[in-house]
Amino acid sequence: MALYKQHSGRKIAPYVRNAAIAVVLLVFAVATLFPIYFMIISSFGDPVEAGAANYTLWPKKISFESYLFFFDFSKYSYRWLLNSLVVAGSVMITNVVLASLAGYAFSKIRFRGRNVLFSLLLSAMMIPYQVTQVPLYILIVNVFHIENTYSALILPGIVTVYNIFLAKQFIGSIPTEIIESAKVEGCSQLQIFTRIIVPLSKTVLAVMAILTFVDSWNTFFWPFLVTNTMEMQTIQVGLKNFRFANTTYFAPMMAGAAISAIPMFVLFFSLQKYFLEGVTVGAVKG
Structure with a gap:
C-alpha cells in the first residue's frame, strides 16, 4: 500500500506542477492583455460618457462616435499619424542600415583602434537616456536651430549603440571562411555586405526593425520637447490635447491610442517569422 501511494504521488506531482505553472502564466497573460482590452473597449464608449470620467470595464453603449470625434476634434489628427510614420519609419531604416554596417565593420574588418572605439560605444550605453536630453535639446535648439522640424525628431535616434552591439554580436557569429572565400572570388567589402x-542577417535585422520602430513610435518626451506646434506633433504627443483642466475626453483618447497601435501590430505580424527566429537563434545547437 505504501509503495502504491508513493507511486501515485509521483504521477500526480508533475500534473500539479504543470497546473501551477499554467495558472501563473495565465495570470501574467491576463495582466499583459488587460490594458489592451481596456483601451479597445474604452474606445467604443460614448465621448460624453468618458468626458464625465465614468470609467467602466464595459461601456453602456458601443459606438464608433469616439473614433469620429478623434478625427473631427482637430484637423491635425491625420498629420499626427503621418508625422509618427515618417519619424518612426526613418529612424527604423537608418538604424537597420547604419547599425548593420557598423556591426559588420566591428566584427569582420580589422582596423586600428577597433576595440577601443567599440568599448567607448559600450560605455555610452551606461549613460541614462534622461541625462542626455538637456545637452541634446540645447544642441538642437540653440546650435543648429532645427526645432519643430523632422530633422529634430529623427537625427537624435538615427542610430543607437544597442543596435550596433546587437548587429556586431550576430554578424560575428557568421563564419569568417565565407567572407574569405568571397574575397578570393574578387568581391569588394560592399558586395560582401x-x-x-x-x-x-535577416533575423537580427527584423528584430532591430521591430524594436526600433516600436520604440520610436511610442516616444513621447523628446517629440514633446522639440515640437511647439500641433502641426509637427506625433500621435503620442497629440493625444495629450484631449486632456483639459476640467475634463478628459477619455474615449476619443483611447480611440486614438487604438489607431496608433495598428502600425505596430502590422509590422510585428509582417516580420513575426524573422523576429521569432532572431529571439531563438543560438538557443539550440547541433
Missing part, C-alpha cells in the same frame, strides 16, 4: 551578410 550586400550579398552575404545581409541575407544571412
Whole structure:
C-alpha cells in the first residue's frame, strides 16, 4: 500500500506542477492583455460618457462616435499619424542600415583602434537616456536651430549603440571562411555586405526593425520637447490635447491610442517569422 501511494504521488506531482505553472502564466497573460482590452473597449464608449470620467470595464453603449470625434476634434489628427510614420519609419531604416554596417565593420574588418572605439560605444550605453536630453535639446535648439522640424525628431535616434552591439554580436557569429572565400572570388567589402551578410542577417535585422520602430513610435518626451506646434506633433504627443483642466475626453483618447497601435501590430505580424527566429537563434545547437 505504501509503495502504491508513493507511486501515485509521483504521477500526480508533475500534473500539479504543470497546473501551477499554467495558472501563473495565465495570470501574467491576463495582466499583459488587460490594458489592451481596456483601451479597445474604452474606445467604443460614448465621448460624453468618458468626458464625465465614468470609467467602466464595459461601456453602456458601443459606438464608433469616439473614433469620429478623434478625427473631427482637430484637423491635425491625420498629420499626427503621418508625422509618427515618417519619424518612426526613418529612424527604423537608418538604424537597420547604419547599425548593420557598423556591426559588420566591428566584427569582420580589422582596423586600428577597433576595440577601443567599440568599448567607448559600450560605455555610452551606461549613460541614462534622461541625462542626455538637456545637452541634446540645447544642441538642437540653440546650435543648429532645427526645432519643430523632422530633422529634430529623427537625427537624435538615427542610430543607437544597442543596435550596433546587437548587429556586431550576430554578424560575428557568421563564419569568417565565407567572407574569405568571397574575397578570393574578387568581391569588394560592399558586395560582401550586400550579398552575404545581409541575407544571412535577416533575423537580427527584423528584430532591430521591430524594436526600433516600436520604440520610436511610442516616444513621447523628446517629440514633446522639440515640437511647439500641433502641426509637427506625433500621435503620442497629440493625444495629450484631449486632456483639459476640467475634463478628459477619455474615449476619443483611447480611440486614438487604438489607431496608433495598428502600425505596430502590422509590422510585428509582417516580420513575426524573422523576429521569432532572431529571439531563438543560438538557443539550440547541433
